[in-house]
């Protein structure tokens with residue numbers, strides 16, 4: 001799993017590439033937290049266009065990112081979620097908790 | 102009375118996290134003989150990932166143990182998938198299956214069993230604390246009209 005960070009105007013864009021399972025996500029949470037703490041964004045966008053597989057490990061990552069953004073009074077948007085990952089989020093009802101575009 | 106499986110495979114591998122991807126691909130490969138739709142294949146791969154990850158993370162938290170995954174095909178395009186470990190076990194299975202319940206850290210969501218339940222038709226969990234856990238899932242795949250050409 002690779003994460004590319006781009007930040008401008010207190011907007012942080014994180015682009016995820018690869019398999020977001022427990023193995024692939026090791027270290028991803030820390031990386032996301034470090035990126036948020038460095039940018040202190042008002043808005044975090046997690047772009048999942050490059051995610052080739054996701055299981056419930058991805059749900060934990062999204063929920064932790066959301067909690068961190070709430071501490072900063074900021075918001076989170078999850079974007080470009082491929083079909084398989086989208087069905088995982090839907091099965092867990094995550095659309096009710098998180099803004100998914 | 103038990104019906105006989107028309108085909109089956111048993112895989113045994115150590116609980117290295119790199120084997121999550123292996124288990125998904127191996128299951129997908131075996132299931133391809135059932136002519137699954139893309140969605141069915143993805144649902145099965147996701148369920149395998151959840152069950153195998155649970156063994157790696159929860160059953161053997163501080164060691165590497167044995168995972169046995171069995172796939173069986175029954176008449177009527179029925180798939181049975183079992184994932185078995187000899188790890189720590191689950192004291193209260195009903196509680197473990199509650200959405201968002203987790204004994205894992207912040208990298209777990211507690212949604213694994215919920216996803217397996219949602220993507221497969223049937224889920225059963227048998228566990229003896231200190232002895233291990235067997236997760237069995239069943240899914241009937243859509244009958245596909247065979248092309249004559």
Ligand SMILES: Nc1ncnc2c1ncn2[C@@H]1O[C@H](COP(=O)(O)OP(=O)(O)O)[C@@H](O)[C@H]1O
Pocket residue numbers: 056151155156159160161186188189190191197198202203204205209210211212213214215234
């Ligand atoms: N194979 C297993 N061995 C021991 N405990 C397990 C096993 N599978 C699941 N569990 C227990 O059930 C809980 C819920 O599992 P799950 O729904 O997959 O959520 P998560 O893995 O995110 O914690 C786990 O936190 C763990 O306590």
Ligand SMILES: [Mg+2]
Pocket residue numbers: 056151154155211212213214
């Ligand atoms: Mg799990």
